[in-house]
Amino acid sequence: GQQVMQIPQYQHVQEGEDFTTYCNSSTTLSNIQWYKQRPGGHPVFLIQLVKSGEVKKQKRLTFQFGEAKKNSSLHITATQTTDVGTYFCAGPSGGSYIPTFGRGTSLIVHP
Amino acid sequence: NAGVTQTPKFQVLKTGQSMTLQCAQDMNHEYMSWYRQDPGMGLRLIHYSVGAGITDQGEVPNGYNVSRSTTEDFPLRLLSAAPSQTSVYFCASCLGQDSPLHFGNGTRLTVT
Numbered sequence: 001g002q003q004v005m006q007i008p009q010y011q012h013v014q015e016g017e018d019f020t021t022y023c024n025s026s027t028t029l030s031n032i033q034w035y036k037q038r039p040g041g042h043p044v045f046l047i048q049l050v051k052s053g054e055v056k057k058q059k060r061l062t063f064q065f066g067e068a069k070k071n072s073s074l075h076i077t078a079t080q081t082t083d084v085g086t087y088f089c090a091g092p093s094g095g096s097y098i099p100t101f102g103r104g105t106s107l108i109v110h111p
Numbered sequence: 112n113a114g115v116t117q118t119p120k121f122q123v124l125k126t127g128q129s130m131t132l133q134c135a136q137d138m139n140h141e142y143m144s145w146y147r148q149d150p151g152m153g154l155r156l157i158h159y160s161v162g163a164g165i166t167d168q169g170e171v172p173n174g175y176n177v178s179r180s181t182t183e184d185f186p187l188r189l190l191s192a193a194p195s196q197t198s199v200y201f202c203a204s205c206l207g208q209d210s211p212l213h214f215g216n217g218t219r220l221t222v223t
Contacts, residue, residue, distance in 0.1 A: 045211040097159070
């Protein structure tokens with residue numbers, strides 16, 4: 001089935017540095033969703049992108065959907081310790097009607 | 112609204128034992144799904160349902176059964192537990208295709 005690839009797997013940053021995670025698909029996606037999972041917690045929906053080239057912001061988080069709708073990114077400006085967690089992208093699987101998740105990027109913020 | 116409720120939170124099984132992981136949602140969502148999460152593997156889809164009486168297999172269905180007799184409930188059954196099924200299991204629900212998923216708090220299962 002369709003897969004979304006996510007990089008990097010881990011990212012260590014000093015508090016205040018920026019962070020970016022990337023999501024790529026070999027096929028065009030109708031939409032992409034982003035989730036955050038805090039350590040020991042469950043994934044929580046952050047945002048959904050639908051339009052080609054779409055950019056959405058949530059405070060220090062910026063989400064982008066590529067022009068070809070095959071890639072997406074999440075950028076966090078000036079990371080804080082509260083940003084610690086694993087960030088997942090998820091795209092339609094093409095068959096199951098249920099999103100397929102990337103493997104996630106774990107963000108570790110050092111104070 | 113309680114959202115998505117999973118029970119139990121923790122479970123230890125011996126190889127060959129059976130058990131059912133419970134999942135219930137009170138949001139009147141049509142779609143429900145089960146994922147397992149293993150280190151470095153992300154969330155892998157086990158089974159899903161797009162409505163009462165309808166179920167289908169996901170990416171890793173072997174060793175698991177599901178049924179959907181009501182809109183609210185979507186239990187996951189392990190018929191004969193194996194150590195390879197040691198994982199964290201998440202149930203999720205959503206309104207429909209491409210809708211945001213709402214996850215339960217998860218069940219941490221250890222099979223010895």
